[in-house]
Amino acid sequence: SQTIHQWPATLVQPVGSPLSLECTVEGTSNPNLYWYRQAAGxxxxLLFYSVGIGQISSEVPQNLSASRPQDRQFILSSKKLLLSDSGFYLxxxxxxxxxxxxxxxxxTRLLVL
Amino acid sequence: EDKVVQSPLSLVVHEGDTVTLNCSYEVTNFRSLLWYKQEKKAPTFLFMLTSSGIEKKSGRLSSILDKKELFSILNITATQTGDSAIYLCAVVKRAGSYQLTFGKGTKLSVIP
Structure with a gap:
């Protein structure tokens, strides 16, 4: 059966610091992968989606980026976090x-202070 | 712009009550509508609806879609405290890689 992992589970970061969130899927190949953010209220x-290795589509312009270096790995990154980046990333x-x-x-629950 | 609107935004009921959650949408090239339940963390899949008038049922939960009036309802009968959660409605468009457009959710609280 398929499972999906994310880490870290929680993260507290200062404004201006970098970010790297990782997502991996097991038990399937060539999946579509998605990053979502859920803010309070x-x-x-939808932030990004990918239909294959190295293929990233962005839905919302912002200071975040995504990469898919392997078939079942999806990474969300930022070079400099903003307060408004706080939220729950799925x-x-x-x-x-x-x-x-x-x-x-x-x-991953991210709090930017 | 695509819109998915859920109502009410929050709801408090007593155990044993029946609740109806609403989801209306304005989406071009509609393909399907999905319901999810979100407790502490990850949303878990409940139903996918593609055809009007066909009820999907799972235990005490049921859902139906009206493609003419552009809405769906999720019913929960004989509610239990374990039904307390945020219920999310999402719409899938025909084009693209099946991105979901979500509503803000309905927060259901079931009190003993």
Whole structure:
């Protein structure tokens, strides 16, 4: 069966510091991968998605970036965090060629101070 | 711009009550609508709806889609404290790589 991992689970970072969040999927190959952010009082906002290694599409312009160095690894990064980057970051995967249901990882709670 | 609106935003009920959660949408090239339940962390998948008028059911939860009026409802009968969660509605478009557009969610609190 498929599982999705995210780490770290929680993170407290100062403004201006860099960020790297990692997501990995097991038990499947060539998945679609997604990064979402959930801020207080707002719905899940799609940040990036990827249909394959090295292929990244950005949905929202911001100071975040994403990379997919391996088939089942998706990384969210920032060079300099802003206060507004605080939130709950969720990674999700979907099997290509299957129905559109996405399955979510446990999330990373980021607090920027 | 695509919109998904859920109502109410929050709801408090007593155990045993029946609740109805609403989701309306304005999306071009609609493909399907998904419901998720989010407790502490990851949203977990409940239902996917693609056709109007066909009820999906799982235990005490059921959901139906109306593609003419552009809305869906999620019903929970005989609520339990374990149903306390945020319920998220999301819409999938036909084009693209199946991105989900989410509503803000309905926070349901079930008190004993």
């Amino acid at each position: 707002r719905g899940l906002q 990674c999700a995967w979907r099997q290509q060629g299957a129905q559109e249901t996405q399955y979510f990882g446990p999330g």
